[in-house]
Amino acid sequence: xxxxxxxxxxxxxxxxxxxxxxxxxxxxxxxxxxxxxxxxxxxxxxxxxxxxxxxxxxxxxxxxxxxxxxxxxxxxxxxxxxxxxxxxxxxxxxxxxxxxxxxxxxxxxxxxxxxxxxxxxxxxxxxxxxxxxxxxxxxxxxxxxxxxxxxxxxxxxxxxxxxxxxxxxxxxxxxxxxxxxxxxxxxxxxxxxxxxxxxxxxxxxxxxxxxxxxxxxxxxxxxxxxxxxxxxxxxxxxxxxxxxxxxxxxxxxxxxxxxxxxxxxxxxxxxxxxxxxxxxxxxxxxxx
Numbered sequence: 001x002x003x004x005x006x007x008x009x010x011x012x013x014x015x016x017x018x019x020x021x022x023x024x025x026x027x028x029x030x031x032x033x034x035x036x037x038x039x040x041x042x043x044x045x046x047x048x049x050x051x052x053x054x055x056x057x058x059x060x061x062x063x064x065x066x067x068x069x070x071x072x073x074x075x076x077x078x079x080x081x082x083x084x085x086x087x088x089x090x091x092x093x094x095x096x097x098x099x100x101x102x103x104x105x106x107x108x109x110x111x112x113x114x115x116x117x118x119x120x121x122x123x124x125x126x127x128x129x130x131x132x133x134x135x136x137x138x139x140x141x142x143x144x145x146x147x148x149x150x151x152x153x154x155x156x157x158x159x160x161x162x163x164x165x166x167x168x169x170x171x172x173x174x175x176x177x178x179x180x181x182x183x184x185x186x187x188x189x190x191x192x193x194x195x196x197x198x199x200x201x202x203x204x205x206x207x208x209x210x211x212x213x214x215x216x217x218x219x220x221x222x223x224x225x226x227x228x229x230x231x232x233x234x235x236x237x238x239x240x241x242x243x244x245x246x247x248x249x250x251x252x253x254x255x256x257x258x259x260x261x262x263x264x265x266x267x268x269x270x271x272x273x274x275x276x277x278x279x280x281x282x283x284x285x286x287x288x
Contacts (some may be wrong), residue, residue: 001087001114001165003172007031010089012103014045014076017120018092020148023049025090026073027066027149028177033086034076042076049074052149084110088173090142092120095245100124101132108134116166118142118173122193123249126186127159136161140170143190144179146238154179155190188253189246197250198258200243201265203231208264214282232282236275240282244269 008031011022018034022045026032036042053070056062062070075082083089089107093099104117116138119129130139141157154174158167167183174181184191203217212220218230227234235243244266250259268274268281275281 001116001169003169003176006087006173008033008086009173010035010083010086011092012036012080012083012089012107013092013094014041015092015094016048016146017144017148018090019045019048020146021090021092021120021144022074023052023070023149024177024179026070027062030073030177032074033082034074035078035080035083036076037078039078045076046071046074052147056149080106081110083107085112087112087114088116088118088169090118090120095121095123097124097128100129104129104133114138116140116169118170120144123189123246125188125253126157127161130159130161137163138166140166141186141190142170142174143192145192152178152180153192154181155192156181156183157186157190158183159186188250188259193246193250197243197246200231200235201247201258201261204243204262204265207232208262236281236283236285238275239277240265240274241269 009025011018011032011034014022014034014036022032022034034042034045050071053062053067057064057067089111091100091103093103100119117133119126119141120143121129121141122143126139126141130136133139136159139159140162141155143155143157145151145153156167156170156174171181182191188194189197206212206217207214214232218232221227221230229237244261247259247261272278273280276285279285279287
């Protein structure tokens, strides 16, 4: 399959990552068929995409016509049958192997024989997921970063079973939607999270040990290392529970102590201090 043959892509899952993938694919000219479990999920997704495009319009990065054209290329269904003739499907459902397995079983029952699946997982094994589908050679990881419309990187991760043609196609798709790709082996955390997760966990350890205050650690990394956010600001933005969840997955896979989440992080999740989404994490966020 060549990229010229792909006019339509599918997106399974309309959470924050799926929404971003939908937007950039539609902006690149693809017809996008999105699928999720409820109309409410789609209503939230459409609102998010519309607001994102309106911000681009206000900055004069797109025109009113481009905004309308992008939205017109996106359709939604709660029925996976809408993806039966789609040649390339992005999977962006909940980061749980059983959830993904259930989805792939349903897709395999209806999808075309040459379909390519691209999982947006950030922590699960691409090789393990490829083993769950009918055609493992047509399975690949494409890890986008949040927010997808702003972040330029995509990690492309071939499984052990992935055919070279599948990898080449994924790289071409990424380029067409305006992203820069790196290719990496299927290892826990790939490249960015393999480096980023221990960094965030070490920041929590420094705070837990009283080495420096929350504010001083964030300031050090912003002003000394040029980070746009300090580690605590970043965890609050992405969700404190995500750092715990991913750290546990990496530690289970590698048994490396640097991936073991500190007790403070675990207790914060138990207390419901998840960051911006709950109004309290490492910082407090007064309700607007």
